[in-house]
Amino acid sequence: MVEKKNSSTEQKILEAAMLEFIEKGMAGARMQEIANRAGINKALLHYYYRSKDKLFGVVFRQVFHAIAPKFSTIFQSEEDLFDKIRHFVSEYISLIHSTPHIPVFVLHELSSNPGRLSESFMDISINFDRLKQQIDEAVEGGRIKPIVPEDLIINIISLCIFPIIARPIIMPVLYEDNPDQYNQMIERRKTQAAEFIINAIKS
Amino acid sequence: MVEKKNSSTEQKILEAAMLEFIEKGMAGARMQEIANRAGINKALLHYYYRSKDKLFGVVFRQVFHAIAPKFSTIFQSEEDLFDKIRHFVSEYISLIHSTPHIPVFVLHELSSNPGRLSESFMDISINFDRLKQQIDEAVEGGRIKPIVPEDLIINIISLCIFPIIARPIIMPVLYEDNPDQYNQMIERRKTQAAEFIINAIKS
DNA sequence: GTCTATAAGGTGATAGAC
DNA sequence: GTCTATCACCTTATAGAC
Numbered sequence: 001m002v003e004k005k006n007s008s009t010e011q012k013i014l015e016a017a018m019l020e021f022i023e024k025g026m027a028g029a030r031m032q033e034i035a036n037r038a039g040i041n042k043a044l045l046h047y048y049y050r051s052k053d054k055l056f057g058v059v060f061r062q063v064f065h066a067i068a069p070k071f072s073t074i075f076q077s078e079e080d081l082f083d084k085i086r087h088f089v090s091e092y093i094s095l096i097h098s099t100p101h102i103p104v105f106v107l108h109e110l111s112s113n114p115g116r117l118s119e120s121f122m123d124i125s126i127n128f129d130r131l132k133q134q135i136d137e138a139v140e141g142g143r144i145k146p147i148v149p150e151d152l153i154i155n156i157i158s159l160c161i162f163p164i165i166a167r168p169i170i171m172p173v174l175y176e177d178n179p180d181q182y183n184q185m186i187e188r189r190k191t192q193a194a195e196f197i198i199n200a201i202k203s
Numbered sequence: 204m205v206e207k208k209n210s211s212t213e214q215k216i217l218e219a220a221m222l223e224f225i226e227k228g229m230a231g232a233r234m235q236e237i238a239n240r241a242g243i244n245k246a247l248l249h250y251y252y253r254s255k256d257k258l259f260g261v262v263f264r265q266v267f268h269a270i271a272p273k274f275s276t277i278f279q280s281e282e283d284l285f286d287k288i289r290h291f292v293s294e295y296i297s298l299i300h301s302t303p304h305i306p307v308f309v310l311h312e313l314s315s316n317p318g319r320l321s322e323s324f325m326d327i328s329i330n331f332d333r334l335k336q337q338i339d340e341a342v343e344g345g346r347i348k349p350i351v352p353e354d355l356i357i358n359i360i361s362l363c364i365f366p367i368i369a370r371p372i373i374m375p376v377l378y379e380d381n382p383d384q385y386n387q388m389i390e391r392r393k394t395q396a397a398e399f400i401i402n403a404i405k406s
Numbered sequence: 407g408t409c410t411a412t413a414a415g416g417t418g419a420t421a422g423a424c
Numbered sequence: 425g426t427c428t429a430t431c432a433c434c435t436t437a438t439a440g441a442c
Contacts, residue, residue: 009407009408023314023315024230024315025228025230025231025311025315026231027227027228027230027231028228028229028230028231028315030434030435030436031435031436031437032434032435032436040408040409041408041409041410042436042437043408043409043410043437043438043439044407044408044409045437046436046437046438047407047408048407050437051436051437052435052436052437101314104307104310104311104314105311105314106372107307107368107369107371107372108228108307108308108311110371110372111226111304111307111308111371112226112227112228112231114371118375126376128377145402147395147399148388148391150377150378150388151388151391151392151395153377154365154366154369154373154377154388155362155396155399157365157369158361158362158364158365158366158369159358159361159362161361161365161369162357162360162361162364162365163357163361165310166310166357166360166361166364168310168313168314168317169309169310169313170357172321173329174331174353174356174357175353185351185353185354185357188351188354189354192350192354193358196350196358196403196404197403199348199402199403199404200399200400200402200403201399201402212425212426233416233417233418234417234418234419235416235417235418243426243427244426244427244428245418245419246419246420246421246426246427246428247425247426247427248418248419249418249419249420250425250426251425253419254418254419255417255418255419
């Protein structure tokens with residue numbers, strides 16, 4: 001109780017920093033703009049977080065965790081394989097669609113900063129074991145066509161994320177810049193993408 | 204013939220600028236570093252291209268054109284639908300794999316710069332008409348399951364590009380940072396991804 | 407904890423000699 | 425065409441008052 005507005009201010013800074021970093025990236029973000037968004041002074045940023053680098057580190061870790069752990073949660077469940085795919089695709093498209101800029105932000109920073117941010121997913125250790133096991137069993141049982149489990153997982157995630165991060169290209173090229181048509185496509189995918197995958201693998 | 208090294212220097216600058224911009228993005232790129240890479244002086248950059256902004260504009264347009272027009276070339280051909288998919292997937296994965304940082308660069312810049320770069324694909328006008336027509340015909344003829352042509356196109360492209368741009372995450376998470384395993388997966392995809400798609404749609 | 411003022415260094419761009 | 429030297433501005437970070 002010693003610091004009244006401490007926790008609140010610290011939180012406001014973090015939220016402002018997320019918006020700024022996600023939108024502009026580490027190199028394009030400005031400490032002044034973060035301060036403006038948080039409604040406080042620039043010097044306070046350095047009081048709570050020592051430097052731009054430190055602040056970015058906190059933001060990146062938090063942002064990455066916000067979209068990565070969802071894998072484990074659903075993939076580890078004991079649902080039937082096909083239902084698990086349906087479930088995951090629907091949930092994950094919704095999640096990514098609600099924060100569509102995060103994946104490109106993460107990929108861009110990992111690209112520009114090879115190595116430096118690697119620890120960010122060291123501690124995540126996403127667990128695909130149960131899903132891989134299910135896929136192997138389904139292959140051996142003849143329920144689905146032979147496929148390398150990792151390949152199928154990559155296909156599933158690709159079909160969820162890419163249509164959302166590629167919106168700036170898809171919308172003008174395929175939908176004449178009509179946002180409604182684009183959003184309808186995304187809605188449709190929440191069920192159709194899973195059926196596409198299931199058709200692709202079932203024997 | 205008035206300017207001896209003109210064309211050569213201008214070209215060296217452009218190539219150096221591509222490397223720098225693709226790696227660091229517009230905000231992170233440094234004119235000094237571009238000059239270093241080109242083996243010339245910083246002032247020369249401004250002699251040939253007026254400003255960082257102009258130089259970036261030239262680079263972005265050229266980079267975007269390098270990966271976008273491939274769509275039309277293959278998609279417009281008169282191959283059978285299934286063979287066209289096989290053909291495109293193989294060619295496009297090879298192309299993207301050879302310059303894996305371009306898609307994230309393009310998406311990041313389009314994200315940070317909503318509107319400003321829109322003209323870049325105004326003049327491209329990728330032509331999906333023939334492919335869409337083929338898909339519609341295959342649906343009506345009962346050769347493939349009902350699907351919206353745009354949805355199938357998005358699926359195809361997603362399965363080609365995402366596994367490559369997500370390498371910084373896929374390699375540590377799925378392959379324990381082993382590049383060989385990752386590269387084998389990409390090689391496998393050149394044929395397997397097309398079969399995955401064809402299985403998904405064929406009746 | 408929060409502010410104003412300012413230091414210290416980097417960056418895009420130009421002037422002018424060769 | 426190509427270089428060196430330099431300007432003007434912007435950005436991170438800190439000092440110090442309240």
